[in-house]
Amino acid sequence: MPEAAALELDGIEVRYGSVSAVRDLTLSVGKGEIVGLIGPNGAGKSTTLHAIMGLLPAHRGEIRLHGQSLRRRSAEAIARAGIALVPEGRRIFGDFTVEENLRLGLAARRQAYIGDALGPAFELFPILAEFRRRQAGALSGGQQQQLAIGRALVARPDILLLDEPSLGLAPLAVDGIFQAFTEIREVGTTILLVEQRAQRTVALANRTHVLVGGELQMTLGPADAEDTDKIIAAYLAS
Amino acid sequence: MSTIASVDLQTLGDAFGQGAIYALMAVGIGLVFGVLRLVNFAYGQLIMAGAYTLAYTSGWPVAASIVSCFAVVVTLSLAMDRLVFRPLRGSSPAVMLVTTFAVSFFLQALALIIDLRDGTLGQIASSVAPLNQAVSVGGVDVRKVTFVAVGVAVGALVALALVLARTTIGLHTRAAASDFRTARLLGVRANRVIAFAVVVSGLLAGAVAVLLTVQNPFVQPDFALEDTIIVLVGVVVGGIDRLWTATLGGFAIGFVSVLVNAALPTDKTVFLPSVVYALVIVVLLLRPAGLFAWGRRAAVERV
Numbered sequence: 001m002p003e004a005a006a007l008e009l010d011g012i013e014v015r016y017g018s019v020s021a022v023r024d025l026t027l028s029v030g031k032g033e034i035v036g037l038i039g040p041n042g043a044g045k046s047t048t049l050h051a052i053m054g055l056l057p058a059h060r061g062e063i064r065l066h067g068q069s070l071r072r073r074s075a076e077a078i079a080r081a082g083i084a085l086v087p088e089g090r091r092i093f094g095d096f097t098v099e100e101n102l103r104l105g106l107a108a109r110r111q112a113y114i115g116d117a118l119g120p121a122f123e124l125f126p127i128l129a130e131f132r133r134r135q136a137g138a139l140s141g142g143q144q145q146q147l148a149i150g151r152a153l154v155a156r157p158d159i160l161l162l163d164e165p166s167l168g169l170a171p172l173a174v175d176g177i178f179q180a181f182t183e184i185r186e187v188g189t190t191i192l193l194v195e196q197r198a199q200r201t202v203a204l205a206n207r208t209h210v211l212v213g214g215e216l217q218m219t220l221g222p223a224d225a226e227d228t229d230k231i232i233a234a235y236l237a238s
Numbered sequence: 239m240s241t242i243a244s245v246d247l248q249t250l251g252d253a254f255g256q257g258a259i260y261a262l263m264a265v266g267i268g269l270v271f272g273v274l275r276l277v278n279f280a281y282g283q284l285i286m287a288g289a290y291t292l293a294y295t296s297g298w299p300v301a302a303s304i305v306s307c308f309a310v311v312v313t314l315s316l317a318m319d320r321l322v323f324r325p326l327r328g329s330s331p332a333v334m335l336v337t338t339f340a341v342s343f344f345l346q347a348l349a350l351i352i353d354l355r356d357g358t359l360g361q362i363a364s365s366v367a368p369l370n371q372a373v374s375v376g377g378v379d380v381r382k383v384t385f386v387a388v389g390v391a392v393g394a395l396v397a398l399a400l401v402l403a404r405t406t407i408g409l410h411t412r413a414a415a416s417d418f419r420t421a422r423l424l425g426v427r428a429n430r431v432i433a434f435a436v437v438v439s440g441l442l443a444g445a446v447a448v449l450l451t452v453q454n455p456f457v458q459p460d461f462a463l464e465d466t467i468i469v470l471v472g473v474v475v476g477g478i479d480r481l482w483t484a485t486l487g488g489f490a491i492g493f494v495s496v497l498v499n500a501a502l503p504t505d506k507t508v509f510l511p512s513v514v515y516a517l518v519i520v521v522l523l524l525r526p527a528g529l530f531a532w533g534r535r536a537a538v539e540r541v
Contacts, residue, residue: 053423079425091420093413103406104413108425155425 004067006031006190007052007083007159012061014044014051020059021047022214029159034181034191036201036208036220040235044214045194046088049161052192053085054078065159079108084152088163090144094137098128098147101136105151113156121150124180142173149180159190166197178204198231210234247378249500255384257493258391259449263469264488265395266442268481272415273435274323275331277478279338282466283345284311284318284440288447289457290349293361303365308444315440319432342463349459360458363451370452383452390445395485398438402481407434415481468495468514475521477528486530491518 005028014022022044029035037045050056052063054075063070070078079085084105092101102118109117116122122129125146131139136147145165152160162181166174178200181191195201202208203225210218210231218234267281288311295303322341326334353359369386372379402408407430413421414431422428450462469488476487491514498513521529 055419055423074422074428075419076422076425076427079423085423087420087423091417091423093416093420095416096409096412100409103409104421104424104426106406107410107421107427151424 004064005029006066007192008064010062010064012051012058012063014047014056015059020214022051025216027209027216029190029192031190032185032188034185034193034205036205037192037194037211038198038201038208039211043211045211046163049085049163049194052161053083079155080110082110082158083161084108084155084157085161086148086152086163086165088167090148092136092144092147094135096136097132098134098136099132101147101151102128102154105154108155118154120153120156124153124183125150142169142176145169145173145177149177153184157189159192160184162191162193164194164196166195199225199228202231248380249496251380251384253493253496255387256496257489258387259446260465260469260472260492261485261489262391262394262442262446263465264473264485265398265481266439267469267473268478268484269435270439271478272481273411273418273432276323276334277338277470279335279466280318280341280345281443282462283342284315284443285447285450285462286349286459287311287314287345288444289363289451289461290361292366292447292451293363293457296362296364298365300365304448307447308441311444311447312437312440315436315443316433319436346459353459360456363455363457366448366452367455383449387449390449394442394445411435471515471518475518475528476530483528483530487528490529
């Protein structure tokens with residue numbers, strides 16, 4: 001029997017009232033992979049992440065972590081099961097210090113380990129160590145995004161969900177976090193990346209799914225990154 | 239001249255004592271509001287239950303009487319959360335507020351039934367009464383309970399501030415009060431944080447029950463009811479969305495009430511609530527986000 005994918009979505013449907021925002025979505029993310037999810041606004045990308053995280057119920061279908069169903073589990077339970085979400089808008093605690101924000105990430109940590117508990121964040125983003133006593137709200141947008149990613153990583157999740165992490169960042173800061181995704185993959189963490197920057201995502205990810213109107217439209221590989229026409233065509237397919 | 243000065247110092251002592259007690263109540267109400275977004279109108283009935291416990295255990299050693307008071311209040315506080323607040327989580331603030339009114343009336347009715355079993359209304363809590371004796375400080379008579387109240391309030395607030403600032407449960411509680419959804423996303427256990435807030439809130443209600451029964455040992459079903467209403471007003475005036483502004487609001491309204499009461503002629507003290515509430519209206523007109531909410535956005539939703 002083949003090893004179960006780290007994360008599997010099996011024909012899920014997510015509804016807001018009577019409107020279904022995501023329909024019959026099936027995708028899987030293997031251990032150590034980066035899988036991209038792109039598509040126009042309102043395509044259901046964030047909704048998909050929220051469903052995985054247990055913030056929204058899947059009306060139909062099954063979401064599995066290492067082959068185990070996540071049905072009816074609360075967001076806090078799913079966080080402690082090894083999935084971390086870096087939410088859209090970062091959602092850092094602006095009144096808290098950088099270090100307090102990172103310590104909050106430890107709430108989902110599954111086991112104790114040797115060394116600095118906040119190490120995973122500081123190794124990837126040394127600026128966070130330097131600013132650990134500062135108010136998080138005083139950081140720049142790029143630094144706040146690093147903090148949000150670092151906060152998710154200190155829990156040592158198996159799977160990292162990222163919801164438009166480059167939104168509103170300066171080009172240099174975008175380079176920084178895309179570089180970080182490669183480094184996160186290198187330590188074996190699996191990534192599901194929701195992005196608007198289609199071309200960069202397609203180039204980075206092992207596979208990138210294009211979601212349009214709540215349905216999977218097309219799947220692209222790194223080789224398609226230069227094929228702008230193909231990406232645009234996928235976006236317009238609705 | 240000297241009598242006026244001494245009266246003023248006594249009044250000032252009483253004002254600090256009352257402010258301290260109201261500050262404790264404000265913290266108890268503000269802490270639960272922080273994590274549940276629920277204004278617990280029934281907070282006063284936790285105090286009332288503690289006061290009855292002190293009354294019914296008056297024959298016991300003082301320590302045992304106080305311990306049982308805390309035990310009853312914390313248990314009732316947890317029961318209130320489990321049976322009433324938890325099923326209502328996520329309901330609109332209006333529904334939750336009205337429900338706490340119902341809980342408040344229910345507990346008062348229950349207290350009335352229990353109280354009337356001996357055929358008379360009201361019980362005397364005598365075990366802690368010695369604290370009401372006056373001690374002379376530089377020629378001024380100050381009731382012992384004033385020192386105890388200020389000491390307990392300062393001690394409890396410092397301890398709570400340390401727990402909130404230094405411990406993991408404190409960090410989680412602050413995060414939950416600031417953004418519960420994100421806190422849960424990070425794996426913060428909602429039930430643990432809420433239980434912490436509810437237990438601390440109950441401990442504070444227990445302490446207030448002891449202090450209030452020292453001042454007024456005659457316990458009736460409406461015990462602490464008016465105090466709770468005044469503190470709720472003070473909490474809103476101070477700014478309910480932050481614990482320390484709520485606390486200052488509670489202290490301020492207790493402090494001012496005593497001063498206004500002393501300033502009014504003896505036959506006019508029935509106007510005390512009118513004067514205090516008039517001051518509250520003026521404050522809210524001038525500072526709608528709360529008296530102590532410096533630098534905060536003014537558009538905070540008020541209760």
